[in-house]
Amino acid sequence: MDRDFALGGFGMNLNMNQAAAPPVPAPQPHHPSRASTHNVQNLLAQAEKNSGFLTLQGLRRKAEIKELEFVEDIGHGSCGTVSKCSYQSVTMAVKTMPRTSNSYEMSRILMDLDVICLSFDCPYIVRCFGYFITAYDVRVCMECMATCLDRLLIRIQKPIPENIIGKLSISIIKALHYLKTKHQIMHRDVKPSNILLDWSGVIKLCDFGIAGRLIESRAHSKQAGCPLYMGPERLDPNNMNSYDIRSDVWSLGLTLVELATGHYPYAGTEFDMMSKILNDEPPRLSPDHFSPDFCDLVENCLQRDPTMRPNYDQLLAHPFITHHEQLDTDVEEWFADVMGDSA
Numbered sequence: 001m002d003r004d005f006a007l008g009g010f011g012m013n014l015n016m017n018q019a020a021a022p023p024v025p026a027p028q029p030h031h032p033s034r035a036s037t038h039n040v041q042n043l044l045a046q047a048e049k050n051s052g053f054l055t056l057q058g059l060r061r062k063a064e065i066k067e068l069e070f071v072e073d074i075g076h077g078s079c080g081t082v083s084k085c086s087y088q089s090v091t092m093a094v095k096t097m098p099r100t101s102n103s104y105e106m107s108r109i110l111m112d113l114d115v116i117c118l119s120f121d122c123p124y125i126v127r128c129f130g131y132f133i134t135a136y137d138v139r140v141c142m143e144c145m146a147t148c149l150d151r152l153l154i155r156i157q158k159p160i161p162e163n164i165i166g167k168l169s170i171s172i173i174k175a176l177h178y179l180k181t182k183h184q185i186m187h188r189d190v191k192p193s194n195i196l197l198d199w200s201g202v203i204k205l206c207d208f209g210i211a212g213r214l215i216e217s218r219a220h221s222k223q224a225g226c227p228l229y230m231g232p233e234r235l236d237p238n239n240m241n242s243y244d245i246r247s248d249v250w251s252l253g254l255t256l257v258e259l260a261t262g263h264y265p266y267a268g269t270e271f272d273m274m275s276k277i278l279n280d281e282p283p284r285l286s287p288d289h290f291s292p293d294f295c296d297l298v299e300n301c302l303q304r305d306p307t308m309r310p311n312y313d314q315l316l317a318h319p320f321i322t323h324h325e326q327l328d329t330d331v332e333e334w335f336a337d338v339m340g341d342s343a
């Protein structure tokens with residue numbers, strides 16, 4: 001399977017005095033599987049140059065894996081496991097992904113690493129301290145967040161209030177806008193488990209394994225991701241066209257409905273749910289329970305026709321977003337309360 005790497009991020013956050021990485025060459029037409037293997041080898045070699053360095057409080061230092069002290073497991077994803085570790089009294093979330101001879105799997109690992117390194121200057125994307133590449137695995141050392149939103153929903157067993165979703169939407173839209181405008185990347189896997197929250201109420205986007213490079217603002221390769229959050233245009237087997245960031249806007253809309261109601265909006269088997277995304281009217285928020293601006297934002301994001309969905313500039317100018325930007329909502333206090341209540 002082909003990958004459309006953005007590239008150039010490995011190590012950028014590790015030495016901010018370094019000159020910017022050279023411009024990324026446009027991908028050449030090629031046989032996908034052979035070219036991917038070749039690409040992956042090159043990328044790995046490039047990434048290995050910055051392996052074994054951690055940047056903490058602005059200081060880049062050589063580090064050894066054995067200095068990472070395991071604290072506890074955080075969770076597992078399709079690419080690896082995340083655990084809480086301590087390095088010289090700094091707590092980190094370390095994502096360990098086994099190296100594999102499968103070039104698609106390996107490209108996911110490298111893409112995740114690349115995007116997180118590239119995005120060191122975005123406050124809405126989880127920060128990377130550095131990484132280790134060994135003969136067996138790749139370990140990415142990230143700031144340790146408190147939880148992701150799907151776990152939070154499970155834990156608190158109730159919807160997230162609209163004023164908290166207002167703040168959360170601002171962060172996620174800004175993260176996606178940053179990726180698009182600064183790096184010409186779309187995320188392609190926006191969903192509650194990829195949105196993280198820390199104890200001070202800061203909200204960040206993570207998990208860039210299937211992110212895609214945009215060529216003339218469009219993504220061309222078909223990539224795996226969570227189908228339940230994909231827009232109808234990405235699920236339609238008859239649609240051979242490329243797609244753009246408006247597919248992520250659909251995923252954002254579906255995510256907001258889930259957070260606001262406390263449950264994923266479609267029911268049935270995975271096949272049933274995908275059929276409903278393709279054929280049914282998209283979900284809406286009830287005006288009896290939510291503000292007109294919030295209902296309108298969700299309705300705009302969940303348009304079947306991608307060209308009818310707003311882009312990020314339009315979303316950032318939407319009254320729901322501008323209103324919540326002005327509010328002084330204390331996400332930290334809300335989070336402490338709900339975590340205390342559900343303990």
Ligand SMILES: Nc1ncnc2c1ncn2[C@@H]1O[C@H](COP(=O)(O)OP(=O)(O)OP(=O)(O)O)[C@@H](O)[C@H]1O
Pocket residue numbers: 074075076077078079080081082093095126142143144145146147148151193194196206207
């Ligand atoms: N920096 C972090 N701080 C705290 N928890 C994290 C961090 N990064 C990931 N996690 C958590 O670790 C778990 C595994 O994350 P990972 O990104 O590997 O997989 P996922 O997103 O759950 O699944 P998939 O990769 O299949 O989409 C998730 O619960 C996620 O919220």
